[in-house]
Amino acid sequence: MITKECKIFIYGLSDLALYISKILSQDYQVSLLVDKNINSFAYVFEESFLVKKINYHDTAWVNELSKEKPFVFMAFSEHDQNNIFLAQLIKNVTEQLTIAFLKSDNQLIEYFDIDLILSWDKIFSRLINIYLSVSFQAKKIIYINKNNYLGIFEGRKLRQEINFSNKLLLIERNNNLFSPENNDIVYPDDRVYINFNFPMKPSKEKVFLLGSNEEVFRLAEKLKLKHQLRIITGKKILKEVVEKYSSDFFIIQGSGTEKDVLQEAGLSKDSIFIILTKDDFENIITAIMAKKLGIKRLQILINDYKSLDLLRQLNIDNYIYFSEAILYHIHLWLTGSKLAQENHQLTQNEFISTIGKVKEMIKC
Numbered sequence: 001m002i003t004k005e006c007k008i009f010i011y012g013l014s015d016l017a018l019y020i021s022k023i024l025s026q027d028y029q030v031s032l033l034v035d036k037n038i039n040s041f042a043y044v045f046e047e048s049f050l051v052k053k054i055n056y057h058d059t060a061w062v063n064e065l066s067k068e069k070p071f072v073f074m075a076f077s078e079h080d081q082n083n084i085f086l087a088q089l090i091k092n093v094t095e096q097l098t099i100a101f102l103k104s105d106n107q108l109i110e111y112f113d114i115d116l117i118l119s120w121d122k123i124f125s126r127l128i129n130i131y132l133s134v135s136f137q138a139k140k141i142i143y144i145n146k147n148n149y150l151g152i153f154e155g156r157k158l159r160q161e162i163n164f165s166n167k168l169l170l171i172e173r174n175n176n177l178f179s180p181e182n183n184d185i186v187y188p189d190d191r192v193y194i195n196f197n198f199p200m201k202p203s204k205e206k207v208f209l210l211g212s213n214e215e216v217f218r219l220a221e222k223l224k225l226k227h228q229l230r231i232i233t234g235k236k237i238l239k240e241v242v243e244k245y246s247s248d249f250f251i252i253q254g255s256g257t258e259k260d261v262l263q264e265a266g267l268s269k270d271s272i273f274i275i276l277t278k279d280d281f282e283n284i285i286t287a288i289m290a291k292k293l294g295i296k297r298l299q300i301l302i303n304d305y306k307s308l309d310l311l312r313q314l315n316i317d318n319y320i321y322f323s324e325a326i327l328y329h330i331h332l333w334l335t336g337s338k339l340a341q342e343n344h345q346l347t348q349n350e351f352i353s354t355i356g357k358v359k360e361m362i363k364c
Contacts, residue, residue, distance in 0.1 A: 084112060
């Protein structure tokens with residue numbers, strides 16, 4: 001278990017690094033390590049954590065870090081190789097706990113002695129699987145461990161009867177949590193919490209993915225055995241990427257903000273539309289347009305925490321914010337909770353405790 005006196009050093013200027021630094025600084029002494037110009041970033045969180053500039057190519061800073069024991073080092077930059085290298089370097093030199101974030105699955109990670117590795121491909125594909133496997137709209141989905149995800153739903157959004165036989169299903173009504181009976185109903189002001197276990201049942205419905213990077217295609221690879229997929233991708237994506245996947249998927253090139261492109265792809269009112277570009281503004285505009293076309297089941301990826309206020313102003317709550325989704329797992333790992341173990345199955349009491357801590361941490 002990591003005590004509150006233990007320092008946390010986070011490397012990177014990704015949104016994940018910034019968001020995790022912001023939240024963890026409420027309970028720990030956090031320092032953000034960057035190897036770029038930091039002037040435009042220091043004001044963002046009103047100095048809620050320290051920002052230190054390092055020379056990535058000069059490992060003298062690693063020796064300086066050794067003087068700060070005990071600490072935890074987290075590598076959350078945009079570059080997988082940097083994250084693996086630094087996490088292992090810090091581990092070898094200082095013998096302190098390290099975390100590395102990877103965008104893609106990397107077979108080489110089994111050769112590294114890193115304490116916790118978080119993979120975007122694995123976690124995000126499971127998040128999407130949950131969204132695709134239930135016909136009602138989740139407000140949030142939180143990553144607990146490899147086999148358990150907490151789904152948070154609003155009563156007014158539920159579009160089908162819930163199976164109350166799920167032992168890990170709770171309803172919050174008037175600030176009280178209770179386990180529903182078979183004859184109970186869900187009211188509009190209720191909040192429903194469901195624990196999802198894997199594997200999920202496949203969906204027979206047609207799913208449309210919109211994105212302009214290879215991560216979208218890697219996600220499609222993980223989903224293709226369970227779902228019917230079509231991909232809409234930008235015209236600027238590398239030709240070799242499109243050619244690599246063209247034999248496996250129906251691919252349309254164009255912008256999701258163009259009505260003709262969406263219609264050419266075959267989107268209809270009954271479609272499931274998942275919007276995953278790296279541009280939050282484009283994702284939001286596309287979502288607004290899709291709603292105008294009558295598409296109700298859609299989900300958008302949010303890359304930047306600063307977009308969350310805009311979503312609230314536009315009354316858009318069908319989004320995935322990856323940094324928030326994995327925040328609780330990092331918290332579990334730091335506190336030494338057995339819930340952070342990959343295959344731990346939640347008990348009823350652990351499920352209730354998890355709900356309370358998630359609500360407190362992400363203010364949901």
